[in-house]
Amino acid sequence: MTTDDKTVRMTYREAMRQALRDALSRDPRVFLMGEDVGRYGGCFAVSKDLLAEFGPERIRDTPLSESAFVGAGIGAALNGMRPIVEIMTVNFSLLALDQIVNNAATILYMSGGQFNVPLVIRLTTGAGRQLAAQHSHSLEGWYAHIPGIKILAPATLEDARGMLWTALEDPDPVLIFEHGGLYNMEGELAADTGAVEIDKAAIRRPGSDISLITYGGTLGKAMQAADELSQAGIDAEVVDLRTLRPLDTPTILDSVSRTHRAVIIDEGWRSGSISAEISARIMEGAFYELDLPVERVCSAEVPMPYAKHLEDAALPQSPLIAETVRRMVGAS
């Protein structure tokens, strides 16, 4: 697999598995639990082979009760462990909403600062694999509404590899949203890559004409649109938010202040979404830098369709992103 001394070719899934293996090796307090993470190797095969390597004490299959095992994770965290709880999809996390929102996010505050919850929850999010309306939604924007938790959205191999350890070191609950469409993404990763910071958005592609602000599963589509636009002489900047809560507002405003135009690409639904929040922050902080109204490319406001052509049509796709940008840049 090694292409040269410095980089390794791997998938997003493997990068995530390496991150898990690294965390389990480095800290005996770390353990993984969730539905089918052990013998089955994880619904998306992220934890494949880890049971054999680390044993059933640390790779724990759980009953099909999100509320129960997230609650167990909170309890373990309160008692000094560093649990990684895997929830199969974000849709299923709604069964654990009470544990996440009412307990994990609030205990530090409710206990007057006595008890922190160093819990990491990994969730699969997003559509594109014909898993229909109960497995495909992007609800990370909802979670980004909640004070007391951090919301990460690794969109690159490096972040898949590096965010987990930083999240485990955080004293408070961190939710990591892994887009299901990314697991098979393959690329080069530095052999010595390690933990990454989780406080800053990243400029994935510098540009001067417009800011494409996105995260997670739509980063690749935005990059593809930017490449296509560059053929037409439009120099688009791509901002990868990486962390949805807390948002790195300065990086967003800085980018918009240079390009004076912005499109937000979000696989979530437009109404009441993280894209709405970003748009509002741009208006609050960079109003006098704007040369055009901020636009958004979001998912159609329907339950995610099963049929392939309908699912494709419901999701933000790079041609629509490029078309939106061309219309905006052409108009000013």
Next chain:
Amino acid sequence: MPSLGADMEAGTVVEWLVKPGDPIKRGDIIAIVDTEKATIEVEAWETGTLEQVLVPVGEKVPVGTVLALIQGAAAEAAQARPPAQARPEVVPAPKPPVVTAPPPPPLLAPKPPRGRPPAGAPRLRISPLAKRIAQELAVDVSKVQGTGPDGAITRADVERAAKAPAPKAPTAPPQAVAPAAAEAPKPAERVRPAIAPQERQAMMRRAIAAAMARSKREIPHYYLAAHIDMSRAMGWLQSENLKRPVANRLLYSVLLLKAVALAIREFPEMNGFCTDGVFRPSDAVHIGVAISLREGGLIAPAIHDVNRKSLEEVMDSLRALVKRVRAGVLRSSEIADATITITSLGEEGVETVFGIIYPPQVALVGFGKIIEQPWAMNGMVGARPVIKATLSADHRASDGHRGALFLAKIDRLLQTPEKL
């Protein structure tokens, strides 16, 4: 930033001639400011010590912006005395520093509240960025064609409009000037215009357009004309000039200026400002003299107190004024406070001037060329030098009857030039 004309909205500080700690007397020239029309020397309206410069060289600020703080002797006086005694310009602040108020604002056009269009006008579609850049580049957005969504004005539209008259970027800050601290350099040497000539010309064209359009829109003009026999005036001038060295000779325009100034004593309704539909006559007679600029455009700075000056003094003032206009250096007071304007196009050969009043003034006296023509008097026809005087006056302030008498009075005064 003083208002240096009805059409001025902003100015750029080109140079500070004083620095914090310097003593300042009322009337001292403390700064040089660039406007759309000219480089203006700004006079202090307070006596005191310069406390702090608030607007650095190169910065463009709207009219009314505080340029500097003057620690004034007046401040204590203002606090000690009852408020009625305090000059209106002095702001009796709780702390000693006195805010230099702009000079009395006779020419300050009443502006609609910021950001709100006049009633009935459609709201301008302009992006926030374009609006900001338009302010920085002093682009009049009402004249910019928008190409954005639904005709909205974008940054590119504003930049295009800013570039249209001159290819050079107009906002480049001027080179910092190190003024000789001890001696005041000559005006011509210290002028560092912040605006490229072509750009200024375009700006001046816009400024003239704005002022003249406003005049024609708001002022109900009436026009009168009268022929004036100039034989006595010219005869007297010729013999008078024979007695003078060439450098001190008088021009006939001086006689015209003085005659108008003296006539005004009896016709105060020709001299002053009409603002918000209310006419306020002026006690002082500051005559604006329309002077055309070599590079195009015109400017009408004032000669102060013409009625109280001798012909020699008026001549000196006129000469100095023309020189400064040509050099592009004017003082804030002379550019801002003309109470009536005289325009003379005789040198260009025209006979009659149909003047447009410079708002908020209420009258403009025009003079054409002195032409030798047949003139009948007492049943005899002779050749006489004749000038045609015209009056454009504001019907809100005066009527044709009074205007006619005013012209007749000018005529009468010019028949006794030795008394001017």
